[in-house]
Amino acid sequence: MDRPRITIFDTTLRDGEQSPGCSMNVQEKLRLARQLERLGVDVIEAGFPIASDGDFEAVQAISASVRRPVIAALARACPGDIERAFQALQNAERPRIHVFLATSDIHLKYKLRISREQCLEQARESVRRAKALCADVEFSPEDATRTDREFLCKVVEAVVGAGATTVNIPDTVGYTMPEEYARILRVLRETVPGIEKVTISTHCHNDLGLAVANSLAGVQAGARQVECTINGIGERAGNASLEEIVMAMRVRPDRYPYETGVLSEQIYPSSQMLADITRVPVQPNKAITGRNAFAHEAGIHQDGVLKNPLTYEIMTPQSVGVPDSKLVLGKHSGRHALAMRCEQLGHQFDRRELDDVYRKFVILADRIKKVQDSHLLELIQEVRSMRIPPASETTPFARVTSAVVGANHEIPPTPFPAAVTGAGSHGSLPVAFAEHHGEQEDYLWGV
Numbered sequence: 001m002d003r004p005r006i007t008i009f010d011t012t013l014r015d016g017e018q019s020p021g022c023s024m025n026v027q028e029k030l031r032l033a034r035q036l037e038r039l040g041v042d043v044i045e046a047g048f049p050i051a052s053d054g055d056f057e058a059v060q061a062i063s064a065s066v067r068r069p070v071i072a073a074l075a076r077a078c079p080g081d082i083e084r085a086f087q088a089l090q091n092a093e094r095p096r097i098h099v100f101l102a103t104s105d106i107h108l109k110y111k112l113r114i115s116r117e118q119c120l121e122q123a124r125e126s127v128r129r130a131k132a133l134c135a136d137v138e139f140s141p142e143d144a145t146r147t148d149r150e151f152l153c154k155v156v157e158a159v160v161g162a163g164a165t166t167v168n169i170p171d172t173v174g175y176t177m178p179e180e181y182a183r184i185l186r187v188l189r190e191t192v193p194g195i196e197k198v199t200i201s202t203h204c205h206n207d208l209g210l211a212v213a214n215s216l217a218g219v220q221a222g223a224r225q226v227e228c229t230i231n232g233i234g235e236r237a238g239n240a241s242l243e244e245i246v247m248a249m250r251v252r253p254d255r256y257p258y259e260t261g262v263l264s265e266q267i268y269p270s271s272q273m274l275a276d277i278t279r280v281p282v283q284p285n286k287a288i289t290g291r292n293a294f295a296h297e298a299g300i301h302q303d304g305v306l307k308n309p310l311t312y313e314i315m316t317p318q319s320v321g322v323p324d325s326k327l328v329l330g331k332h333s334g335r336h337a338l339a340m341r342c343e344q345l346g347h348q349f350d351r352r353e354l355d356d357v358y359r360k361f362v363i364l365a366d367r368i369k370k371v372q373d374s375h376l377l378e379l380i381q382e383v384r385s386m387r388i389p390p391a392s393e394t395t396p397f398a399r400v401t402s403a404v405v406g407a408n409h410e411i412p413p414t415p416f417p418a419a420v421t422g423a424g425s426h427g428s429l430p431v432a433f434a435e436h437h438g439e440q441e442d443y444l445w446g447v
């Protein structure tokens with residue numbers, strides 16, 4: 001019953017966003033941050049405010065509107081960065097300043113050009129400075145796994161003394177091995193005075209495909225925070241994948257008897273939303289969230305799964321929010337079913353937006369009988385593109401509805417020529433018909 005609680009620190013918007021092709025604008029970051037809140041992560045690293053005005057604005061916007069999770073902002077170990085980070089966090093309900101400084105000899109010598117003594121002093125001083133602004137301070141000795149062990153202990157002792165509340169041990173270059181990483185954490189826990197007062201955190205990169213294994217080894221060695229990202233995106237080969245860590249603990253509580261606050265049914269919607277925003281598709285064989293993660297191709301497997309899913313499934317698709325492919329969306333599906341499938345695909349709508357999507361859906365369903373997820377995604381994209389606020393609009397997600405929602409609004413060209421813009425008799429479907437459909441809330445899924 002009393003399983004240790006692991007803090008899930010999501011850095012999709014910071015480390016993840018830094019990866020090639022994954023940059024997001026302020027509104028996209030805000031949309032994803034809201035989904036991360038629904039997913040139940042404990043900490044959202046919202047950005048690196050000194051890095052750009054866009055990053056600053058994103059941290060500011062997320063701080064102002066995402067209230068439950070802790071919002072963290074990254075800063076190098078220097079006054080300008082720390083002040084800028086804190087400024088961006090002004091409106092956060094629970095702000096955290098995350099300060100980092102490289103500690104390995106190779107980084108000190110070639111990148112920072114400072115001595116170990118200077119590094120130690122800069123780490124201590126920057127944590128002290130952050131602490132004067134914010135009670136919640138995290139420190140990361142960058143490239144910790146390639147740092148001289150004795151020196152790493154000294155740095156950690158210094159930042160704990162200066163008031164850090166979380167000490168993160170990054171495997172910045174994805175170099176460590178599970179048992180080695182666990183040993184580093186054990187040495188810290190056994191030798192650093194005061195370490196028991198702080199939370200130890202993991203941050204592992206996937207250059208050798210070991211990010212998740214290393215993170216889990218870290219947890220077994222006493223880490224109580226894991227830094228990770230949706231779909232494992234991040235610098236180079238990526239970061240530890242949130243969904244894999246959470247589901248490893250859920251599927252194997254005998255080996256990993258830990259709790260997280262993650263609502264696993266929101267995993268797939270989060271993954272889909274990220275892919276939708278960045279246009280970076282999920283690798284088909286990606287564990288948990290890939291298209292093939294729950295597909296059974298081999299005949300003998302299919303036979304087994306049909307007799308009893310437990311023959312080949314260690315977790316159900318439903319447990320991670322993957323839509324049940326046996327349930328088909330057709331013209332008799334109601335608004336509720338449509339809204340649910342949209343949500344599973346990473347799209348939340350208010351009532352009026354849903355009306356728009358529903359209207360188009362009914363027209364399409366009438367034509368093609370079985371609406372696939374890919375159709376639905378195109379349709380959603382089309383409705384969303386009709387609603388993009390003008391560039392001068394400053395409020396994120398301002399509702400620009402009057403122009404597009406109206407009883408007789410024109411249906412614009414769509415990617416489904418035959419379905420909507422074709423010359424068929426339903427080309428200009430009477431609204432009354434669509435609304436009649438709208439009342440059929442009770443028709444959920446056609447099987």
Ligand SMILES: [Zn+2]
Binds near residue numbers: 172234235
């Ligand atoms: Zn990283």
